[in-house]
Amino acid sequence: MGKFYDEIPEFLIEWIKKQHMFWVASAPLSPDGHVNLSPKGTADSFHVVNSHRVWYQDLTGSGVETISHIRENGRITILFNAFEGPPRILRLFGIGTVYEFGTQEYDSLISPETRKPGSRAAIVIDVYQCQTSCGYAVPMYDFVTHRTQLLRMADIEESRDRALAMTSSEIHQKGLKSYWARANLKSVDGLPGLLTAPGSKVTPVNNFDKEGQRPKLQYSSLKEGSIQSSSANLAIGFVLGALVTTTLPYILSATGKFDMFTTRA
DSSP states (O other): OOEEESSOOHHHHHHHTTOSOEEEEEOOSSTTSOOEEEEEOOTTOEEEEETTEEEEEEEOOSOOHHHHHHHHHOEEEEEEEOSSSSOOEEEEEEEEEEEETTSHHHHHHOOTTTOOTTEEEEEEEEEEEEEEEOOTTSOOOOOOOOOOHHHHHHHHHHHHHHHHHTTOSSOOTTSHHHHHHHHSSBOTTSOBOOSSGGGOOSOOOOOOOTTSOOOOOOHHHHHHHHHHHHHHHHHHHHHHHHHHHHHHHHHHHHTTHHHHHHHHO
């Protein structure tokens, strides 16, 4: 049975800090608009200020739905669920505020030492209610590691912005700010997205370790399983073929058909 709280209890705050991912849900006011649900999973991007306020670094993506919806109506829901240990679903209902890259509010929350590559905004949520429910139908998974593809891509684009900023005030056409200007100005329903970040005079700096180890996708186990399966099928086929070759003459001989076939030959 679901249970509601007027604030985030301390035991849930500690549980939130242990989670590896969360979901963000938002929607426009128009009944014809697109409801959005986005998974978030970068390490150390979600933060709890107190029992009524949380925030996270919003990283660059191909869409800008959450920012657009918050600008229009403020509504946002954060969802966590347990993939390991006792089952649990947690929803945080709140009113969101967007602080774009390059603003004073953004800088007060995200320093260059803690900024993730591609970070375009800080999404601050004032939580007015939270809810827990059973989570009995959520499957169990083992956490392996966080992906780094998005961070590496954004770091490459930001490096172009940094290099050009040393000699020019122009925006690099293949830099991150240029991408924001192309892809993050409006939602799919045409609502305003990023307003100031694409034209910000602040040069993006991040804490990404370019020499860090890249996660390895576990394709090998799948290939090994496929090879083992093929080998097993081949062995079974060989055994069945040998059995047919050795036993069929006896069966036919017992019925008198084998002698008839060999005589005709």
